[in-house]
Amino acid sequence: MAEPLGALGIILVLLVVGGAVFADLIASADPNKIAPRDRFLSPSIDHLMGTDQLGRDLFARVLHGGRIALSVALFATAASLAVGIVLGLIAGYGPRWLDNIMILVFDALKSFPTVMLALALVTLFGPSLTAVVVVVVLVNVPGYARIIRTQTLALKSAEFVTAAQSMGAGAGRILRVHVLPNVIGPLLILASMDIPVVIAIEAGMSFLGLGVRPPTPSWGAILNDGFTAIRDTPWIAVAGGLPIILTTLGFTFLGEALRDVFDPRLKGRG
């Protein structure tokens, strides 16, 4: 991937992050203020992206929606990493039978189509942010745990691990001090490349009405408002979709560039 694209990625990501952090300063309007007289206004100087079916300012909602998207993405990714690392270390360092069972469960989890899994889980948790985070964790953990497991298996018989064992180090210390620092690098790169996928899962579930509850502004929810009114007021759908496109593109371009820097072997490959 060429560097200009990485630069474009950084610019897009900074725009989205900046918009989310300074949402209150950039958009003066309250994202949740209902104004029945201003319903369905097309974009203008007063309302840069127009207003929705309740007269709420879409520009303010899009910026505040960025806060939801980014915080869910960071939190859910961190949770997936934590669970994935622990399970991966256990599978790789633990007894063979446990490893086999865990691999089987990971494969089974991966065999559910993502959205189907999300729909099934919503029956359990109800539409909520919790459901979104659980879906992200269940989707990400099999992959993360497998990477950690494979590398742990390889390190298990390395000389410095044997040396630590012979000096009486317990499993916990070996995994924490000797194994984890050696296996975590590739995982972090992978996780950063998964951020756009996580953002898409949150937006997708909110689009279906299964994620963030109204009136909280979420890009997916705005897109759904736009979908409902697509024939007469197309700008709502545009306002909901645009930030999703820009954010996923930004993080993807950035992730590709980062991967090329950290892992040149993969450069120009699939």
Added chain:
Amino acid sequence: MLHYTLSRLGLAVLIVSVAMLILFSMIYLIPGDPAAVALGPRATAAMREALRIKMGLDQPVWVQFWNFFINAWQGDLGNEVLSDRPVSRVVLEQLPYTLALIAGGMVWSVALGIPLGCWAAVKRGSLADRLVGVLSVAVIAVPSFVVAIYALLIFAVSLRWLPAIGAGEPDDLGDQLVHLILPSIAVGLGWVGYIARMVRASMLEVLEAQHIRTARAFGLPDNQITYQYALTIAILPTITLLGVGIGQMLSSAVFAEIVFARPGVGKLVYDAILTRNYPLVTGAVLVTTVLFVLINLVADLIVGALDPRVRSSF
């Protein structure tokens, strides 16, 4: 090959069994009494008790799971709540629409992705190669439901070139195909990118192989080398990728069916959630999961049949 087939088949059966266990635990953990949920608030205690016994909810957990497990393997997924019809029948009625949609998505991704990837590999380092690379990443990144909404907005609502809703007249194949265009683009667009990247990467590898150099040394025409000798090998990883791709297309299909108001399994599950028709939800999720596992099995077997190295490594 027999050993490979049997061990892959055994693994698939195991995976589906564990998936069933996971699904069963989900149903079991749903808060509230399933019988009360099914009957609604106006049911008497006696009616609830009767349904509990009919549903087997009075039995110990492991008996319930065993019954669920045995019945599911025999294709009995219970009855749905609203009309009391067998879940498997309801799901199988909707499945063809979803399969048509996925097939449409695959047609786009293969018909565009393979030539683009091949072209980029042959013109390695050129502007065309870079352009294909950037476009591939871009279409992979953008979520399918945004593609669906924007496609609906541009081609159906604004330009009015293509129909916006439904699956077309049942007896009119042409009409059905026209209705399939936009949803299948929404489902397949990202996979054009995946396949283009995959084909490009594996073409680059193959083009440097000994037998390709030999073919060049013999002076065979470039086109013959590229499309006959290189592509047939470079395409193998794509088959495995397509197996995985169908699982993701199943996910995208849920969105496409909702956005374009098409019948199908995705729409079925979505509507079932809104009406709290839980047996239908789990049944449909199980059917799509089995479908996904089966497709991956077939993909692995095809690759195993074509590539002896895969067989021996298993």
